[in-house]
Amino acid sequence: MSNPCQNGGECKAVGNAFHCACPTGLRGLICDVDVNECDQENCGNRGECVNTFGSFYCNCSDGYEDQLCNDQVPEDDTQVEF
Numbered sequence: 459m460s461n462p463c464q465n466g467g468e469c470k471a472v473g474n475a476f477h478c479a480c481p482t483g484l485r486g487l488i489c490d491v492d493v494n495e496c497d498q499e500n501c502g503n504r505g506e507c508v509n510t511f512g513s514f515y516c517n518c519s520d521g522y523e524d525q526l527c528n529d530q531v532p533e534d535d536t537q538v539e540f
Contacts (some may be wrong), residue, residue, distance in 0.1 A: 465512065466490045474539035502528040 461467045463478035467489030472476045480489035481539035494514075496507035505527030508515050518527035 463489050481512065499526070502526050 460493060462476060463480075465481065465484050467478040467484070467519065468478045469519050477504045478487065480486070483493050483495065485491050485493055491507070492511050494509045496509045496514055499507060499514060501507045501518070503519055503522045504539060505516040505518045516525060516527045518524075521531050523529050523531050
């Protein structure tokens with residue numbers, strides 16, 4: 459039996475038909491449609507959401523980091539002496 463599911467989708471037989479269980483970030487009859495996570499996920503602290511096929515990432519504004527821009531970048535406590 460062939461696997462019509464794409465992008466890592468798991469094919470399940472349903473009578474004479476099939477159903478694809480799609481990985482997170484994908485949908486569609488054969489898992490070939492990208493979910494726009496930027497419609498669902500909000501990057502924190504004015505970060506910009508960028509959708510990619512099957513995923514997303516955030517371009518964080520200055521002073522923030524991590525996947526959703528929620529962690530504040532620690533200030534450098536090092537002092538330079540002249």
